[in-house]
Amino acid sequence: MSGKVRARFKLNGEDVTAEMEPNQTLCDYLHDVAEKTGVKKGCDTGECGACTVLMDDKPVTSCLVLAPQVDGREVVTVEGLGTKSRPSPVQWAFVELDAVQCGYCIPGMIVTLSWILEHAPQASDSEVRRLMSGNLCRCTGYLQQVEAVRRAAKRAAAGGAPEPHDIY
Amino acid sequence: MRPFQYLAPFPSFRYLAPKSVGELLDSLEVGGEGSVVIAGGTDLMMALKERTTTPDAVIDISRLGRELGGIRKGGGALRIGALTTFAEIEASQLVDRFAEALKTAAANVGTLQIRNLATIGGNLATASPAGDSAPPLIALGARVKILSRSGERTVPVESFFRGVKKNALLRGEVVAEVALPAREGVSSAWARGAVRNENALSTVSVAVSASIANGRFGESRVALGAVAPTPMLAEKSSKLMTEGDATAEKAEEVAALAAEEARPITDIRASAAYRKRLVFVLTRRLIAGLLSEAGAA
Ligand SMILES: Cc1cc2nc3c(=O)[nH]c(=O)nc-3n(C[C@@H](O)[C@@H](O)[C@H](O)COP(=O)(O)OP(=O)(O)OC[C@H]3O[C@@H](n4cnc5c(N)ncnc54)[C@H](O)[C@@H]3O)c2cc1C
Numbered sequence: 382m383s384g385k386v387r388a389r390f391k392l393n394g395e396d397v398t399a400e401m402e403p404n405q406t407l408c409d410y411l412h413d414v415a416e417k418t419g420v421k422k423g424c425d426t427g428e429c430g431a432c433t434v435l436m437d438d439k440p441v442t443s444c445l446v447l448a449p450q451v452d453g454r455e456v457v458t459v460e461g462l463g464t465k466s467r468p469s470p471v472q473w474a475f476v477e478l479d480a481v482q483c484g485y486c487i488p489g490m491i492v493t494l495s496w497i498l499e500h501a502p503q504a505s506d507s508e509v510r511r512l513m514s515g516n517l518c519r520c521t522g523y524l525q526q527v528e529a530v531r532r533a534a535k536r537a538a539a540g541g542a543p544e545p546h547d548i549y
Numbered sequence: 550m551r552p553f554q555y556l557a558p559f560p561s562f563r564y565l566a567p568k569s570v571g572e573l574l575d576s577l578e579v580g581g582e583g584s585v586v587i588a589g590g591t592d593l594m595m596a597l598k599e600r601t602t603t604p605d606a607v608i609d610i611s612r613l614g615r616e617l618g619g620i621r622k623g624g625g626a627l628r629i630g631a632l633t634t635f636a637e638i639e640a641s642q643l644v645d646r647f648a649e650a651l652k653t654a655a656a657n658v659g660t661l662q663i664r665n666l667a668t669i670g671g672n673l674a675t676a677s678p679a680g681d682s683a684p685p686l687i688a689l690g691a692r693v694k695i696l697s698r699s700g701e702r703t704v705p706v707e708s709f710f711r712g713v714k715k716n717a718l719l720r721g722e723v724v725a726e727v728a729l730p731a732r733e734g735v736s737s738a739w740a741r742g743a744v745r746n747e748n749a750l751s752t753v754s755v756a757v758s759a760s761i762a763n764g765r766f767g768e769s770r771v772a773l774g775a776v777a778p779t780p781m782l783a784e785k786s787s788k789l790m791t792e793g794d795a796t797a798e799k800a801e802e803v804a805a806l807a808a809e810e811a812r813p814i815t816d817i818r819a820s821a822a823y824r825k826r827l828v829f830v831l832t833r834r835l836i837a838g839l840l841s842e843a844g845a846a
Pocket residue numbers: 426427428585586587588589590591592593594631632657658659660663666667668669670671672673674675679680681682718722723724725748749750751
């Protein structure tokens with residue numbers, strides 16, 4: 382009685398037409414079917430933010446979205462923000478500031494912080510912390526991540542991103 | 550606590566995505582008991598994962614924002630479509646102007662990611678005793694507009710809740726909108742106690758609305774969340790405050806009566822006695838805030 386459902390959407394800038402099982406989360410679909418493995422499943426309850434993606438340019442927890450709800454929408458995962466040789470401004474600042482320990486929370490964190498950089502670059506530290514409260518990190522203590530947004534914002538204000546490097 | 554079983558995929562169901570409210574109402578009528586609607590999904594996805602809801606059909610209303618979303622002023626009322634997210638409410642100038650308590654509550658719901666998904670219609674329909682949109686809406690005298698194939702009806706928000714997780718919707722009905730009187734000169738405020746500042750369900754929440762003129766309160770309402778099986782209007786406190794002296798002493802009396810009216814339970818978040826104390830402290834603080842805003846104390 383179920384049956385696959387057709388969804389057309391944009392994934393990291395590309396048009397996708399997919400036949401998908403409706404009874405799965407967007408998180409599982411993106412990770413297991415679309416192979417965007419930067420989308421992590423931490424809690425599966427909307428608390429940790431590891432599964433954060435942009436849907437229509439807004440950070441959402443993909444573990445609380447029913448996969449076919451993406452029909453007609455635009456989804457960006459961490460893979461759509463930058464690459465190894467062309468890291469996004471927030472990714473670059475994370476590398477410079479050693480803002481990563483185990484790394485599990487980082488893709489979701491980068492998605493949220495990139496949104497903050499674009500939409501609230503002037504936010505105070507406490508506002509940044511409020512906006513990132515949906516991204517839990519068990520390792521770092523958040524200091525470097527807040528600093529990373531600051532640094533990326535300063536750099537943007539001073540005339541843009543660093544030259545693309547191969548960061549490895 | 551109940552052991553969770555997040556076995557994915559969850560049990561299968563039919564997925565329907567009506568293209569208009571008309572189609573939605575038809576699907577609801579045909580679907581009957583075995584179908585549920587999904588808006589932001591922040592509650593429903595958890596119910597599917599926990600198997601507390603095992604529907605035959607899930608009807609996706611999340612793309613009906615053109616008909617069921619948006620915030621506007623019309624007919625002397627501030628109208629907020631059921632699909633409006635808390636992020637949209639937090640950012641709305643109209644809400645800021647006519648429903649400050651609701652704006653503050655919206656900004657405190659969950660996290661950025663949750664506020665981008667969670668809708669006000671879903672928050673009401675879930676009928677959680679701790680739902681944060683209800684006390685501000687009750688304090689502001691809001692009504693829920695309900696639609697079905699047989700027409701439209703409205704109920705005051707405080708009568709929309711029928712028990713823990715029980716709402717007044719009948720088969721075939723959806724929440725279309727909430728509307729509250731858009732009156733100049735009415736101020737409102739909301740506060741809550743919670744175990745931490747961010748992403749915590751309210752242990753207790755309180756909303757107050759009043760106008761203040763010539764040293765007196767005009768029509769005033771006090772509403773409480775997480776202290777009874779449903780969000781509630783504190784009727785006696787509201788009555789005591791209305792037409793009362795706009796003074797700190799009156800604020801204290803109203804707060805004490807609100808604590809008496811609260812019927813909290815002891816659970817993992819707090820004891821009943823602590824919740825009553827919180828009702829008192831928060832109510833007094835909110836009324837004091839309205840007084841100082843009005844330059845009355
Ligand atoms: C991590 C997390 C933190 C949270 N924090 C808070 C918080 O601080 N405060 C708070 O109040 N809530 C909080 N919530 C719950 C909050 O997100 C939900 O109550 C939300 O508002 C529900 O809206 P939705 O659009 O996601 O509903 P859905 O999950 O889509 O639906 C919820 C229920 O309402 C029904 N429904 C939805 N829309 C309609 C409609 N228009 N007509 C009829 N029925 C409808 C659905 O069938 C379902 O039964 C939190 C949730 C999570 C996961």
